[in-house]
Amino acid sequence: MSNENKTQGFSTLAVHAGVEPDPGTGAIMTPVYMTSTYVQEGIGQHKGYEYSRSSNPTRDALEAAFAALEGGQHGLAFSSGLAAVDAVMMTLRPGDEVIAGDDLYGGTRRLFTTHYEPLGIRFHFVDTQDAANVAAALNDRTRLVWLETPTNPLMRITDIAAVAQLLEGHSAKLAVDNTFATPALQRPLECGADIVMHSVTKYLGGHSDVVMGALMTKDAETDAALRTLQNNVGAIPGPMDCFLVLRGIKTLGIRVRQHCVNGRAIAEWLAAHPKVEKVYWPGLPGSPNHDVAARQMNDFGGMISFTLADDSLAASRKVCESTKVFALAESLGGVESLIEHPALMTHASVPADQRAKLGINDSLIRISCGVEDSEDLIADLAQALDA
C-alpha cells in the first residue's frame, strides 16, 4: 500500500494517502458513502460496517490518510478540532495533572479551564519555549503534556524532541497540536510525541469549507482508547466532509510549499518596512528559537504576525480594514489569504492581562498567507499600510 512507504516524498504521500481504487467500480476517488447503516446478510454477518457512527468507508479512507501524513499507525476523524482535543481530555481522571503551553489556541485553553479544571484535573500553564519549565512542573501525577508549536499568534517555538526526552520513562503522554506547521513541515510523532492533533479546518482541509479535527497516534493502546471515545461520544464528521478533506489533502504538499514561499517573501518585506515595528515569523534569523525551528521544521510556513510603529488601535484597525486581496476573517490555512486583529477577534476571549503578559497588544496584526502570487499579496499590504 503506497501510504506505508515512508521513503516517498511528502507530495507523493499526500496525493495517494488513504485512497485505494474502489473495489466495486475502480473509481479512483473514494465514493461518498452517504449511509447511516449497512444491511447484514445474517445476524452479525456483515462486511465490516454496521453503523456509521462507529465507521464509514469514506471516513475510514480519510483516517488512513491522516495516519500516513503524520507517519503514524492510526488516525481518527472528529467533527471539529476541539472535539479531537476533548477526546484526549476525556481519557483523564480527577487528580490527574496536565502541563500545557501558556499561549494555547484560545478554545483549547477555554475547554481546559472551564470544563476540565472544575472536574478536578489540575493544569500547569507554562512557557514551553524552554523545556526546563516543563521539567519543573512535571510530577508523578502528570498524565499529559499539551504543546503547540508554532503558537498562535506569536509563532513561539517549542523543541518537541527535548520535551519528549524529558518524558522518557514517565507515564505522561505528549500531545502536540500540529495545526500551524502541518505534517508537510513538522512530524511530531517522529520527534517522540504520542498524539498529534489537528484542526483539519485549517491547512489539511485547506479550502475554508469544512470544520473537522483529527488525532494521529502510533501505538495501538492509545488509539483504542481514543477510538472508543470517538464511538461512545459520537463527535464524528459526515462522509461528505470526509470526501472534501480527502480531496484537500491531495494538494497539501504543493499548497504548503506556496504558503512558505509567500510567508518568506512577506515576512522579509514587512521586516524592512518603515511602518512595521516587529515581525513574528520563525524563519527570520534572530527570532526566538529560530535554530530549533530550523531543525524541527522543513520550512517556516505562511503564518505571520506583526506590529506597527504607530501602536494605536486605530492604525492597526485601518490596516486590517484596508486590504483587498487579504480577506478580513478569523481562521487560517486556506488557499485564500486572510488578515485579522487578534486582540479584537481571535483572542478577544483571552483576558486583557493575559494578552498583555503574552504580548498580544492592540497593534498586533495576524496574516495567513494563502497561495496567491507573492507580488499581489505584497502590493495589497503596501497599499493597506499606506491607507
Ligand SMILES: *Cc1c(COP(=O)(O)O)cnc(C)c1O
Ligand atoms: C482552529 C484551531 C483549533 C480548534 O479547531 P476547530 O476545528 O476550530 O475546532 C485548535 N488549535 C489550533 C491551533 C487552531 O488553529
